[in-house]
Amino acid sequence: DIQMTQSPSSLSASVGDRVTITCRASQDINNYLAWFQQKPGTAPKSLIYGSSSLHSGVPSRFSGTASGTDFTLTISSLQPEDFATYYCQQYHSYPLTFGGGSKVEIK
Amino acid sequence: EVQLVESGGGLVQPGESLRLSCAASGFIFSSYWMTWVRQAPGKGLEWVANIKDDGGEKYYVDSVRGRFTISRDNTENSLYLQMSSLRAEDTAVYYCARDVGEAMTDYWGQGTLVTVSS
Numbered sequence: 001d002i003q004m005t006q007s008p009s010s011l012s013a014s015v016g017d018r019v020t021i022t023c024r025a026s027q028d029i030n031n032y033l034a035w036f037q038q039k040p041g042t043a044p045k046s047l048i049y050g051s052s053s054l055h056s057g058v059p060s061r062f063s064g065t066a067s068g069t070d071f072t073l074t075i076s077s078l079q080p081e082d083f084a085t086y087y088c089q090q091y092h093s094y095p096l097t098f099g100g101g102s103k104v105e106i107k
Numbered sequence: 108e109v110q111l112v113e114s115g116g117g118l119v120q121p122g123e124s125l126r127l128s129c130a131a132s133g134f135i136f137s138s139y140w141m142t143w144v145r146q147a148p149g150k151g152l153e154w155v156a157n158i159k160d161d162g163g164e165k166y167y168v169d170s171v172r173g174r175f176t177i178s179r180d181n182t183e184n185s186l187y188l189q190m191s192s193l194r195a196e197d198t199a200v201y202y203c204a205r206d207v208g209e210a211m212t213d214y215w216g217q218g219t220l221v222t223v224s225s
Contacts (some may be wrong), residue, residue: 031212032210034211034212036152036212038152043202043215043216043217044144044152044202044215044219045215046213046214046215049207049211049213050211055213076121080108082132087151087152089152089154089212091209091210091211091212095154095166095167095168095169096157096210097154098152098153098154101149101151101152101183102169106109
């Protein structure tokens with residue numbers, strides 16, 4: 001199985017901060033990498049697919065990049081509605097696997 | 108508007124069975140792969156299974172293979188997850204989701220809670 005290692009597991013940030021979350025795959029996933037946002041008590045929301053393509057309606061302050069097996073989700077200017085937990089997922093090989101999550105909290 | 112509405116969750120005892128349903132609307136259901144993902148209380152997301160648009164291919168995570176069966180009825184625009192021999196570790200919120208292509212998830216349902224406890 002492909003292991004997805006996410007870091008940090010949590011972080012504190014202020015509104016307006018630039019936030020970066022990293023996800024590392026245990027083997028090549030050919031950029032088949034997605035990012036999801038989940039707020040407490042609600043279903044996940046799809047943000048990014050193909051490591052860098054935004055789903056329709058996702059604000060442009062969200063971006064994704066890839067370098068080999070390392071993937072990054074960046075929020076350029078954190079907004080109040082962005083405080084949530086973020087998950088990466090590889091969809092290159094079965095079983096599909098998620099990272100452990102990164103919780104973004106208010107500083 | 109894409110809508111996915113799960114139902115069928117509840118409290119069951121270990122070893123019992125349960126069938127989850129997901130009613131889809133707002134898109135051509137028969138053209139999309141569909142997925143089940145679960146989340147144990149306070150834990151992260153875990154992919155459970157997915158099924159091809161015509162039902163001809165199905166994939167499972169090892170921990171449920173042989174106990175869970177994913178299926179669909181394209182005439183009813185519905186996705187199902189038949190769960191048997193349930194264990195305490197199957198306790199989770201179960202989400203159905205739509206996939207673009209084989210496994211790229213774009214829309215999620217609101218989830219249904221399954222609790223396995225004696």
